[in-house]
Amino acid sequence: MSIYPWFVVAWLFVVGLWGVISSRHLVHQILCLAVIQSSTYVLLLAIGYKNAAAAPVFATNPPTVPAVDPVVQTLTLTDIVIEATVIGLLLSLAVQAWKRFGTVDPDRLRALRG
Amino acid sequence: MFYMSALAFAAFFVWGMLRLPAFGYYQGPYGDVINSFVVFERHATDAVTAINFDYRGVDTVGEEFILFASVTGVALLLRERRDESASEERARVAEGRAGQTSSGVKVLALAVAAPSALYGWYIVSHGQLSPGGGFQGGVIMASAAIFLYVSGEYLALRHMNPISLLELADAAGAGGYVVVGLAGLIASGTFLLNVLPLGTTGEVDSSGTILAISIAVGLEVAAAFVLLMMEFLEQTLEIRQRRRV
Amino acid sequence: MTVLQMAALTIVALGGLAMVATRDPVRQTLMMSLYGLALAALFFAFQAPDVALSEIVVGSVVLPLILLLTLAKIRGEAR
Numbered sequence: 001m002s003i004y005p006w007f008v009v010a011w012l013f014v015v016g017l018w019g020v021i022s023s024r025h026l027v028h029q030i031l032c033l034a035v036i037q038s039s040t041y042v043l044l045l046a047i048g049y050k051n052a053a054a055a056p057v058f059a060t061n062p063p064t065v066p067a068v069d070p071v072v073q074t075l076t077l078t079d080i081v082i083e084a085t086v087i088g089l090l091l092s093l094a095v096q097a098w099k100r101f102g103t104v105d106p107d108r109l110r111a112l113r114g
Numbered sequence: 115m116f117y118m119s120a121l122a123f124a125a126f127f128v129w130g131m132l133r134l135p136a137f138g139y140y141q142g143p144y145g146d147v148i149n150s151f152v153v154f155e156r157h158a159t160d161a162v163t164a165i166n167f168d169y170r171g172v173d174t175v176g177e178e179f180i181l182f183a184s185v186t187g188v189a190l191l192l193r194e195r196r197d198e199s200a201s202e203e204r205a206r207v208a209e210g211r212a213g214q215t216s217s218g219v220k221v222l223a224l225a226v227a228a229p230s231a232l233y234g235w236y237i238v239s240h241g242q243l244s245p246g247g248g249f250q251g252g253v254i255m256a257s258a259a260i261f262l263y264v265s266g267e268y269l270a271l272r273h274m275n276p277i278s279l280l281e282l283a284d285a286a287g288a289g290g291y292v293v294v295g296l297a298g299l300i301a302s303g304t305f306l307l308n309v310l311p312l313g314t315t316g317e318v319d320s321s322g323t324i325l326a327i328s329i330a331v332g333l334e335v336a337a338a339f340v341l342l343m344m345e346f347l348e349q350t351l352e353i354r355q356r357r358r359v
Numbered sequence: 360m361t362v363l364q365m366a367a368l369t370i371v372a373l374g375g376l377a378m379v380a381t382r383d384p385v386r387q388t389l390m391m392s393l394y395g396l397a398l399a400a401l402f403f404a405f406q407a408p409d410v411a412l413s414e415i416v417v418g419s420v421v422l423p424l425i426l427l428l429t430l431a432k433i434r435g436e437a438r
């Protein structure tokens with residue numbers, strides 16, 4: 001059962017991709033992008049995990065206790081900040097698309113007028 | 115058609131990940147190395163925050179500037195354009211409609227706003243001791259302003275959060291991080307070197323520049339997210355298409 | 360691999376499917392908050408409290424706010 005995390009990562013990625021492709025509303029598409037991003041978080045944390053190890057916080061444990069990898073957790077933390085900012089920018093683009101073209105259906109937003 | 119290619123992609127993806135070390139048998143040296151000396155070297159008990167602000171501090175400078183740039187981008191995209199108008203009167207109407215907020219929501223939101231600002235400050239200042247740090251505490255501090263909005267006091271919120279002050283705080287936070295790094299550069303030639311006294315492990319003022327950077331990042335993140343919220347609120351509640359007569 | 364981690368992974372996988380299958384954006388916003396909570400539980404099970412805290416604050420403070428304001432703007436202005 002130790003390959004289960006990799007299946008979940010692939011599943012989240014493919015399901016999110018299906019949502020992005022088959023979407024009919026820009027905001028729905030943006031949230032499916034968030035699902036794809038979350039699959040990378042799970043992958044990073046699954047790589048750094050060690051069996052029967054504690055969290056990398058040594059406030060009550062002495063530093064000799066085995067702990068999981070803190071470097072991938074830092075990368076995932078940065079990644080979550082990036083997700084929040086990217087979604088903010090994409091939502092303001094969706095608002096502008098609504099104001100310009102009157103629709104948020106990505107299939108009808110075809111013409112790129114200057 | 116998509117399902118077949120998705121299945122093939124997923125099969126390749128899983129096959130590639132099977133080459134990784136099995137789940138739970140982490141082999142890489144870096145995690146173990148850092149876990150063994152982060153307490154002794156930096157007097158910080160939270161390894162993740164120490165890596166974020168000290169060992170890999172330059173990456174976090176980039177991350178904070180990404181946040182800064184994206185909030186600037188949102189402010190640019192949602193600005194009042196030539197064929198639109200924002201007005202005080204609409205803001206008053208918005209508050210009038212919001213005056214129908216149920217008193218239960220109002221009481222709860224106003225009661226929780228100040229303690230959440232304090233809690234956010236606690237998380238920011240104890241970043242090197244327990245899970246937390248600049249980013250998480252900054253967002254919790256920003257949630258105090260969000261509670262004010264939820265309680266229906268939109269005009270009070272606008273007067274208390276003038277956009278120019280928020281932009282100043284955002285820039286001060288981002289610049290503060292670089293100033294701490296330059297202090298390290300001036301003191302001994304390495305950008306972001308930890309030059310402040312390290313103190314005793316377990317005290318709030320331990321681990322040198324990690325606390326200073328945590329406070330700068332907390333200030334920047336709180337200001338950035340409140341600014342983001344004010345931009346979206348102004349766009350939704352005030353700006354309307356000006357009717358061409 | 361503990362039972363808790365397997366259960367958390369299963370809930371996250373189902374939550375991802377539910378997020379994509381919900382077509383109405385307002386309902387999907389609520390689903391996003393619940394998905395963020397499930398992800399945070401998974402991160403706690405993987406012994407990553409910092410990451411879980413970050414995911415909780417982003418998924419319940421920042422994202423629902425800007426999503427709901429955008430949806431109000433998109434639906435509010437009658438054309």
